[in-house]
Structures are given as structure tokens and as C-alpha cells.
Amino acid sequence: MKPGASILLVDDDSAFRHVMSGELRRLGHEVATASTGEEAVARVERQEPEIVLLDLRLPGMDGLDTLKAIRARTQSIEIIMLTGHGSIDSAIESIRVGAFDYVTKPCPLDEVQIRIERAMERRALRQRASLLERALMPSDGAALVGESPEFRRMLHLVELVGPSDSTVLIAGETGSGKERVAKLLHTRSPRRAKPFVVVDCAALQESLLQSELFGHDRGAFTGADKAKPGLFEVAHGGTIFLDEIGEISQATQVNLLRVLDTSTFRHVGGTSEIRVDVRVLAATNRDLRAMVGKGLFREDLFYRMSTITVEIPPLRKRGKDIELLARGFVEMLNERYGSAKVLGESVLQALSRHSWPGNVRELLHAVEAAVVVCEGEEVLAEHLPVSVRGGPAPAADTPMVDGGRLPTLVELELMHIRRALEASHGHRGNAARMLGISERNLYRKLKEHRLLG
Numbered sequence: 001m002k003p004g005a006s007i008l009l010v011d012d013d014s015a016f017r018h019v020m021s022g023e024l025r026r027l028g029h030e031v032a033t034a035s036t037g038e039e040a041v042a043r044v045e046r047q048e049p050e051i052v053l054l055d056l057r058l059p060g061m062d063g064l065d066t067l068k069a070i071r072a073r074t075q076s077i078e079i080i081m082l083t084g085h086g087s088i089d090s091a092i093e094s095i096r097v098g099a100f101d102y103v104t105k106p107c108p109l110d111e112v113q114i115r116i117e118r119a120m121e122r123r124a125l126r127q128r129a130s131l132l133e134r135a136l137m138p139s140d141g142a143a144l145v146g147e148s149p150e151f152r153r154m155l156h157l158v159e160l161v162g163p164s165d166s167t168v169l170i171a172g173e174t175g176s177g178k179e180r181v182a183k184l185l186h187t188r189s190p191r192r193a194k195p196f197v198v199v200d201c202a203a204l205q206e207s208l209l210q211s212e213l214f215g216h217d218r219g220a221f222t223g224a225d226k227a228k229p230g231l232f233e234v235a236h237g238g239t240i241f242l243d244e245i246g247e248i249s250q251a252t253q254v255n256l257l258r259v260l261d262t263s264t265f266r267h268v269g270g271t272s273e274i275r276v277d278v279r280v281l282a283a284t285n286r287d288l289r290a291m292v293g294k295g296l297f298r299e300d301l302f303y304r305m306s307t308i309t310v311e312i313p314p315l316r317k318r319g320k321d322i323e324l325l326a327r328g329f330v331e332m333l334n335e336r337y338g339s340a341k342v343l344g345e346s347v348l349q350a351l352s353r354h355s356w357p358g359n360v361r362e363l364l365h366a367v368e369a370a371v372v373v374c375e376g377e378e379v380l381a382e383h384l385p386v387s388v389r390g391g392p393a394p395a396a397d398t399p400m401v402d403g404g405r406l407p408t409l410v411e412l413e414l415m416h417i418r419r420a421l422e423a424s425h426g427h428r429g430n431a432a433r434m435l436g437i438s439e440r441n442l443y444r445k446l447k448e449h450r451l452l453g
Contacts, residue, residue, distance in 0.1 A: 005120055006030045010040040010066065011055040011082065020053075023109050029116075037061030041069045048074060051119050053112070054099075055082045056090055064094055071098040075194060075237075078119035082107060096277075098237065118227060125234045144180050145328055146321035150313035154181075161308050162188025167260065169245075169305050170283040172312030175361030178283035181312060182241040185281055194238030197231050202244035203438040210252060211268050220269025232265060232276050239279045245305065246286035246297065247440065257301045280305075315356040315363060322351050325360060329367040330379070341371050346381035350389045362388075414449050417442070 007024060011017050012035050021031045032049065034040040037058050044052070052070065056063035067079055081102035083091040091102035100119045103112055146152065161168060162185045170178045179198065186196045204212060207221070215230030232240060242248075248256070259265050260280060264273045282305050291297035315322065326348070330341055347370065356362055370383040381389050420431040432442040 005051060005116065006032075006049040007116070008032050008034060008040060008043055008049040008052045010034045010037070010052060010058070010063075012036065012058055013055075020107070020112075024112075027109075027113060037063070037066030037069070040066055041073070044070050044073060044077065049077060050123060051116060052077055052079045053082055054079055056087050056094065057084070064090065064097070067094055067099055068097060076123070078123050080112075080115050080119060095275075118229065121226075122229045122234060125229060125231065144177065144184060145324055146318055147324060148313070148318040148320045151318050151321060154310060154312060157308075157310055158184055159188060161185070161310070163190065165189075165279050167280045167282070167305055167307045169288075169307075169309045170281065170312065171309055172283070172285060173314050173359055174285050175359035176285075176312040176314060177360050178285075178312060179241070179243060181310060182239075182243075182281045182283060185310075186239040186241075186279075189239070189279065191238045191279060195235050196238055197235040197240045198243065199231055199240065200243050200438070202247040202440050205440070206249050206252065209248065210255070213252070214255060214265050214268055215270075215274075216268035217270040220267065227267070230265075230267065232259060232278055233274065235278045236276045237278075239281060242280065242282040244284060245282040246284040246288055246291060247444075250298070253298045253301050257298065257304060260301075260304050315359045319352065322356075322363065323348055325363055326351055326367050329364050330371060333368055333371045337371070339371070341374060341377055341379050344378045344380045347379050347384060350381040350384055354388050413445070417445060417449065 005028075007029050009017055009021050009024070009031055010033070011020075014035070017033045017035070021033055024031045032043060032047075034043055038061050040052065040054065041061075043049075054063050054066060058066065061069070063081060063083075067081070070077060070079065078100045079094075079098065081091050081094045081099050082105055083102050084105050088104075091099075091104075094102065100122060101115050103115055144155075146155075158181060168182075168185060170181050172178050172181075182198075183196060186192060199209075199213065201209060211220075211228065211230070213230050213232060215228050215233060218225065218227045242256075255265060259276075259278075263277065264275050266273060288297050288302050288306070292299045292302050315325075326343060330343055333339070334341055351363070351366075354366075358365075366385055366388045369385050370379045374380070374383045416435060417431070420435050421428075428442055428446075429439050432439040435442065437445075
């Protein structure tokens with residue numbers, strides 16, 4: 001733990017407060033104290049600490065009520081309960097309503113320090129998850145609009161299932177907006193004030209994915225010099241979104257099924273059961289039912305994950321929404337760049353002709369490219385990428401196969417992969433970055449195209 005963590009110690013025993021606060025300051029922490037729950041809540045409102053050490057037995061407002069009052073004001077503080085041997089049940093109840101952990105009195109300093117370190121690690125994970133959420137989930141405004149019947153039906157289903165605690169599988173093609181639908185489900189639920197944690201299952205190696213999801217104990221593997229909470233713990237009380245669920249291994253599938261069935265799991269290398277209250281949302285662009293038939297995805301997990309399935313229609317089936325989305329993206333980009341661009345009629349015609357294999361994400365990138373290269377106020381078709389504006393004949397540098405035939409999408413993908421590997425001198429990590437995919441996805445594509453040697 002970095003020195004300087006701000007701690008509020010709440011206990012009605014003045015001798016205990018004096019000794020414990022002195023020891024914590026000696027360890028480099030900044031410590032404030034309170035003798036009652038009411039005083040603690042007032043201090044939290046004035047100057048929010050990072051950690052609260054909170055005694056369960058307090059005069060007036062007891063520890064549980066104080067915990068609930070603090071939680072009603074903020075979710076960012078980690079709260080560690082201090083309890084006597086006869087109050088273990090109350091301590092466990094406190095974890096259920098929002099405490100991070102508890103320590104039994106008399107409190108050995110090294111034990112308190114370990115709990116503080118773990119609490120600070122979880123706080124850092126929460127902040128990381130929040131930053132990731134903001135980075136991956138910009139304003140929903142332009143991306144989740146549409147008037148087409150297919151899209152409106154999908155949104156209606158989201159509104160119906162959002163307030164529930166049901167597990168939801170979000171199915172859709174790459175770039176169709178699965179993350180934003182997951183965020184909408186979260187914001188429509190009673191958990192909206194709690195964490196929303198995004199996990200890109202395809203971007204993490206298997207061993208790292210297990211550690212990220214479930215955490216690990218100290219010494220669980222080489223380099224695990226301290227315990228680390230998992231993202232299921234970070235998401236406690238809120239929602240965890242497992243993107244690209246079809247990429248996880250059989251071993252991780254087993255652990256995930258256990259969490260869904262029992263709400264419990266163990267740290268990697270650990271033996272203690274950890275209970276969490278988390279809603280699970282998942283997304284995939286793969287056919288999980290077909291994967292079940294091939295033995296690549298567990299049937300019991302498939303049925304557990306697909307309690308409710310939300311299908312996002314591809315953009316090519318939402319013709320009426322293309323102009324609406326494009327205009328929304330221009331407004332967003334104008335605000336970002338301080339410009340006042342408008343879409344010309346030629347752009348709208350070109351956008352309506354394109355088949356959008358990359359869906360909403362491709363549309364966003366195409367509109368952004370056009371806005372950036374446009375020097376005037378009116379964005380024209382000529383400002384669009386060549387791949388989008390099209391034309392009566394392919395450009396001179398368009399790759400051709402079989403004496404003049406345009407390549408299929410599979411052949412085009414293979415060409416791009418080979419070019420990226422050549423440009424990166426065979427370095428898969430660099431090639432994956434050039435292609436805009438994860439290294440794990442590149443490995444799967446290399447295997448599909450039989451390019452592994």
C-alpha cells in the first residue's frame with residue numbers, strides 16, 4: 001500500500017482510538033477519528049476518506065446503521081468493520097450491506113494493515129474499472145438511437161428486463177453496440193448507483209483472465225507477491241459485463257457457472273469461499289448454440305447465461321436509422337472538435353448504399369474520418385473513406401483475385417492478416433494492434449486460416 005491513505009477510525013473507546021490511530025500514523029497513514037456514528041457520517045460528508053475503520057458497537061447510531069448511512073452517501077469508501085468475538089454474525093451481515101471486510105478485536109496491527117492494503121487494492125480496481133467504463137462507454141446518446149421497428153423492439157425488451165436481476169446474453173455482430181446495450185441494462189436496474197465493471201474476455205490470456213475475474217491469494221503463482229481482489233469483488237452490489245463470453249476456456253466456464261449458481265467463488269490459489277451479489281451480463285458475436293454442439297461451450301452454462309437473450313439487429317437491417325445515427329455522430333464530433341459541420345446530401349446517399357459489415361462502429365469511424373478531413377462546413381461524399389463511398393468500379397489499388405474478381409470477405413480478411421504479419425515481421429502482438437483486434441482473436445483467426453506454423 002502506498003503511504004498516505006486517508007483513514008477515518010470510528011470507535012467509542014478513547015484509549016483504543018488513541019493507540020490505534022497512533023500506530024496507523026506510524027505506518028504512514030493520515031488518520032482522523034470519531035467516537036459516534038453520527039460524528040462519522042458528518043466527517044464523511046465534509047472530507048471523504050479512502051477507508052473507514054468502523055466499530056460495530058457504538059452508542060446511539062450503531063455500526064450497521066452508520067455503515068448504511070455512509071453507503072447511502074457514497075460507494076467509493078472502503079469500510080472495514082471492527083467487531084468482538086460475539087458479533088461475528090453482525091459482521092457478516094455488514095459485508096452483505098456493503099462493508100469490505102471485518103477484523104475481530106483485539107485487532108493485531110499486522111492484520112489491520114493487511115485488510116487496509118486489500119481495501120486500497122480494491123479501491124484502485126474500482127477506479128480502474130470506472131476509468132475503463134468512461135473510456136469504453138462514452139455518451140450513449142448518438143449510439144443508442146433508432147426508429148426502425150427492429151431496433152425499437154430490442155429497446156423495448158431492454159426496458160422490460162433492465163429492472164430485473166436476470167442474467168442477460170446480448171447477441172450481435174461486431175460493432176453493433178453490445179457494450180452500450182449492457183450499460184443501458186445496468187442504468188435501468190436498481191443497481192445503477194453501484195459499480196459497472198467491463199471485462200474483455202478475448203483480450204486476456206487464460207491465466208490472467210482467471211486472476212482478473214476471481215482474484216488471487218498471495219503466492220498463488222510466480223509473481224503473486226500479494227493478494228489481489230477479483231473483478232467480481234469489485235462489482236459487488238452492481239453489474240459485471242463479460243464481453244466476448246464465447247472466448248473463455250472450459251476451465252473458466254466451470255468457475256463462471258459456479259458463480260452464477262451459488263454466488264460464491266474462491267481466489268486463484270485460495271480456499272476460502274467469497275460471496276458476492278453481482279448481476280451478470282454477457283455478450284458474444286459467436287453462435288454459442290453451435291459451439292455447444294461442437295463441445296466448445298458448456299451446455300449448462302449456455303442455458304444459464306441465456307436466461308434472457310437480447311438480439312441487436314445489424315445496421316444493414318436498420319436502413320432508416322443510418323441517417324439518424326450519422327447526424328448524432330456529427331453533433332458529438334462537432335462538440336469534441338469545436339466545429340460546425342453538417343452532412344451534405346451526397347454523404348447521406350453514400351451512407352445509405354453501404355452494407356455496413358462493421359455496423360454502428362464502422363459508421364462512427366466513417367463519419368469521424370469525413371468530419372476530420374472536411375475543410376469546409378458541408379461534409380461531402382468525397383470526404384468519406386473509399387471503402388464506404390464506393391463507386392461504379394473498384395479503385396486501382398483494390399486487391400483483386402482470380403484474374404479480376406473482387407475478393408470475398410474471408411479472402412480479404414486473410415489478405416489483411418498476411419499483410420499485417422509481414423509488416424510486423426511476424427510479431428503477433430504488433431500485427432494484432434495493426435488489425436485493431438486482440439492477440440487472442442488474432443491467434444484464433446490464424447488457426448481458422450491454418451496459418452499457424
